[in-house]
Amino acid sequence: MSSLVQSVDWLAIAPPTLAAVVGLVVLVADLFIGEEKKAVLGWVSVAGLAASALMLLPLLDGDRATFCLTGDTHTCSYTADRFTLVIQFLVLGGALLAALLSVTALKDANKELPEGEFWFLLLSSAAGAALLPASRDLATLIVALEVASLPAFALVGIKRGDKKSSEAALKFFLSSVTATAVSLMGVSFVYATTGTLYLTQIADKIQHVDGQFHTLAQAGVVLTLVGFAFKTAAVPFHFWVPDTYVGAPLPVAAYLSVVGKAVGFSGLILVTVVALPSYADVWGPALAALAALTMTVGNVGALRQQATRAYSAVRLLAWSSVGQAGYLLVPIASAAYSKDAGKAVGSTVAYALMYAVVNLGAFAVAALVARTSPLNRISDYRGLYAKSPLSALMLGFFLLCLAGLPPGIIGLFAKVTVFSAAVDAGLGWLAVVMAVNVVIALFYYLQWTTLLFRAPEGEPEKHRVPAPLTAAIALTAVLSIALSGAPQLVLRFSATGLF
Numbered sequence: 001m002s003s004l005v006q007s008v009d010w011l012a013i014a015p016p017t018l019a020a021v022v023g024l025v026v027l028v029a030d031l032f033i034g035e036e037k038k039a040v041l042g043w044v045s046v047a048g049l050a051a052s053a054l055m056l057l058p059l060l061d062g063d064r065a066t067f068c069l070t071g072d073t074h075t076c077s078y079t080a081d082r083f084t085l086v087i088q089f090l091v092l093g094g095a096l097l098a099a100l101l102s103v104t105a106l107k108d109a110n111k112e113l114p115e116g117e118f119w120f121l122l123l124s125s126a127a128g129a130a131l132l133p134a135s136r137d138l139a140t141l142i143v144a145l146e147v148a149s150l151p152a153f154a155l156v157g158i159k160r161g162d163k164k165s166s167e168a169a170l171k172f173f174l175s176s177v178t179a180t181a182v183s184l185m186g187v188s189f190v191y192a193t194t195g196t197l198y199l200t201q202i203a204d205k206i207q208h209v210d211g212q213f214h215t216l217a218q219a220g221v222v223l224t225l226v227g228f229a230f231k232t233a234a235v236p237f238h239f240w241v242p243d244t245y246v247g248a249p250l251p252v253a254a255y256l257s258v259v260g261k262a263v264g265f266s267g268l269i270l271v272t273v274v275a276l277p278s279y280a281d282v283w284g285p286a287l288a289a290l291a292a293l294t295m296t297v298g299n300v301g302a303l304r305q306q307a308t309r310a311y312s313a314v315r316l317l318a319w320s321s322v323g324q325a326g327y328l329l330v331p332i333a334s335a336a337y338s339k340d341a342g343k344a345v346g347s348t349v350a351y352a353l354m355y356a357v358v359n360l361g362a363f364a365v366a367a368l369v370a371r372t373s374p375l376n377r378i379s380d381y382r383g384l385y386a387k388s389p390l391s392a393l394m395l396g397f398f399l400l401c402l403a404g405l406p407p408g409i410i411g412l413f414a415k416v417t418v419f420s421a422a423v424d425a426g427l428g429w430l431a432v433v434m435a436v437n438v439v440i441a442l443f444y445y446l447q448w449t450t451l452l453f454r455a456p457e458g459e460p461e462k463h464r465v466p467a468p469l470t471a472a473i474a475l476t477a478v479l480s481i482a483l484s485g486a487p488q489l490v491l492r493f494s495a496t497g498l499f
Contacts, residue, residue, distance in 0.1 A: 009066035012080040014055040015088050016130035019095075022048030023123030030116025038115040042103040045119040049099055049126060053092040056085050065136075075198050077137045086349055087133035087266045090356050094258040095126035097360045097475060101251035101367050103468040108371060112160050113249065121151035121158070122255070129259050133266040137197040138187045138275075141267060142180070145231065148263045149176050152256060156248040168247020175230060175240040183227025189220025190275075199275040207278045221279045224271055225286060231264030234290045234329060235297040238322050242301070245318035246311045250370055253314060254363035257321045258356045265328055265352060269345055273335050284336025288430050291333050295326025295437040302444050307378040307451070313366055314376055316444065317359070320402065323441060324355050330418050330434060334425035347421040350490045354414040354483065358401040361476030365395040368469055378448060383456020391465065392452040394477045401480055403445035404438055410480055413487035 010017075026041050026048075033040065059080050068076035099122060106113050128147025135141040153176065157169025191197055193213045194205040209217045230237040245253040272283045301319035305312045331347035338344045366376060368391055373380035385392035401408030404415040415438060422431040465473070483490055 007066075009064055011055075011058060012064040012066050013078060013134075015052045015059075015092060016127045016134070018055055019048060019052045019092070019123050019130060020127035022052075023120050023127065026123065027116060027120040030120075033116075035111070039103070039107065041115055041119050042099070042106060045123055046096065046099045046103065048123060049092055049096040052126075052130070053089065053096060056089055056092075059085055069198070075200060077140050077198075078134050079136045080134055083266075083269075083345075083349070084134040086353070087262055088130045090262050090353055091129040091133075091259050092126060094262065094356050094360060095122065095129070095255065097364070097472050098122070098251050098255035098259070100468045100472040100475075101254060101364055102249070104371075104466045105249055105251050105367065107466075109159075109249075113158055114160075118155070118158060121155050125149075125151040125155065125255075126259065129263045132263050133270070135270065136199050136274075138190065138199070138202075138271075139197050141270065142183060142187060145183075145263065145267060146180060148259075149180070149231075152252075152260065155252045155255075156244055158252075159247075159249060162247075164247040165249075166247075168244045171240045172244045175237070179227045179230030179237070181227075182223050182230070186220045186223030186225070186227060189216050189223065193217040193220065199270060202275045203277055206276065218279070218282060221276055221282050222286070225268075225283055228264055228268040228271060229290060232261065232268060232329070233264070233294075233322050233325050235294040235322065235326075238294070238297070238325075241322055242315050242318040245321075246314050250314070250363065250367045250376075253318070254360055254367075257317070257359055257363065261321070261325060261328070262352060262356070265332070265348060269332060269348065272332060273341050273345055277341070280336035284333055287329055287333035287336070288427060291326050291329035292430055292433045293326070294329060295323050295434060298323025298326055299437050299440045299444075303440060305378065305444070310375045310377060312376075312378045313369070313381065313448075316378060316448070317362060317366065320441070320444075321359065323437065324359075324402070326437070327415070327418050327434065328352060328355070330427075330430060331421040333430070334421040334427055337425035337427060338421070344421045344425065347417045351414045351418050353490055354401070354410050354480075357476055357479045357483065358398045358408070358411065361398040361473060361480060362395060362402070364469060364472040364476060365391050365398070368465060368473070378451065381448065382451050382454050384452045386456045388465065391473065394473055396449045396452050397477070398480065399445045399449045401484070403442050405442070405446075407484065408480070409484035410487050410490065413490070 026045055063081040065076035065079045067078045106115055125148050128144050132144035135144050153169055153173045156172050157166050159165035193209045193216050194202050196202055206217055233241050298319050302316050305316045328348055328351055331344045335341040335344040369380055370376045401411035404411040419431055419434060
């Protein structure tokens with residue numbers, strides 16, 4: 001009789017586990033540290049996230065798996081393969097940069113934000129986000145999704161006595177809970193028809209479902225997709241994004257724009273391409289339509305932002321992130337029609353890496369400007385070059401990367417990669433829609449970029465940049481410039497290993 005006791009591969013699960021442990025340490029330490037020393041908690045959290053990211057290095061030598069079925073070492077709940085490691089790097093790196101922004105934000109908030117709770121919630125969410133790409137059964141996938149999402153609700157509404165923050169948290173909470181309920185119903189339907197929760201077993205068994213259960217299986221596939229569409233902010237499930245980004249503390253908005261997206265898209269890839277490849281005729285057209293709708297609505301929403309409206313800079317970044325979600329959906333939809341699904345999914349991962357670096361950089365400069373202009377209007381960026389030349393140059397570069405224009409070569413490279421994935425899969429109409437949207441996006445990105453170099457109104461004030469903000473802007477700048485010099489590294493790094 002085989003033993004039911006399993007050995008746990010602690011090295012494989014180290015990155016999310018370490019983030020969770022540091023979160024608990026920070027929460028307990030908060031009880032014993034005086035108000036004047038609370039800043040230490042922030043640096044402990046930054047160090048914890050950096051250590052979690054470094055724990056990915058020993059895992060590069062080959063695929064590892066743990067929590068496997070007894071007697072079947074190929075069916076596991078947790079797998080640290082190439083796809084997992086790339087997404088974990090993106091998640092933990094994004095959380096680390098958001099933490100650097102948060103150190104300054106918490107100091108400027110002057111005790112309005114509870115530090116111990118803030119860091120515990122950020123680390124807990126990052127741990128859940130790092131667990132999700134490694135999940136290879138639906139139960140672990142949903143649990144990881146909720147561990148990533150639940151602390152994020154609290155982070156959005158953490159500003160004490162701020163109605164805008166509370167409203168944003170409520171919208172985010174209600175939409176996310178609805179998404180989870182829909183996902184769980186879809187998962188239950190899939191489980192009812194296949195009798196298993198493991199993704200690889202579902203892929204095999206769902207092809208042989210009895211005729212009477214075929215409709216139930218299809219309903220399960222559709223409901224699961226709708227749930228993940230909420231998480232990725234795909235239109236028409238995007239309505240929570242602009243208000244949530246505006247109401248949340250700026251580092252939290254930056255975190256959601258990158259890590260929240262990575263969570264949604266990695267879950268979507270695992271459910272569609274790994275668990276349900278035989279239902280490509282259902283999810284392929286659905287995701288292609290969602291991609292076209294999402295990029296169009298997102299870019300038109302960003303185009304309509306008025307430069308003098310309060311928080312228009314953050315709103316533009318929010319609508320821009322919806323548009324970028326549309327681009328990210330294109331290769332996943334293409335995987336349904338492509339002979340090489342792994343290559344198509346690799347295009348999404350490559351685009352997500354580019355987007356993460358430059359979007360976090362843009363949010364870092366927005367956080368800098370918000371220190372002197374709390375309303376963060378686009379018009380507040382006029383003449384930024386006269387006040388802070390390096391910050392203006394970097395923001396201009398990040399916006400050009402998002403637009404896909406030289407010298408932002410990495411942005412152009414990522415868009416061409418996604419475009420070619422659509423063309424190779426025979427989705428010419430989607431490639432045309434994407435080309436039109438790229439042109440629409442050029443207008444508002446360039447409009448903001450030119451504003452940075454105009455003559456300022458009045459005497460320019462020099463911006464003093466705190467060290468953590470400097471580190472965040474410098475890190476994103478160095479990465480985006482290096483990748484623009486060698487963009488092929490992104491595609492090589494993001495080869496998924498799922499196939």
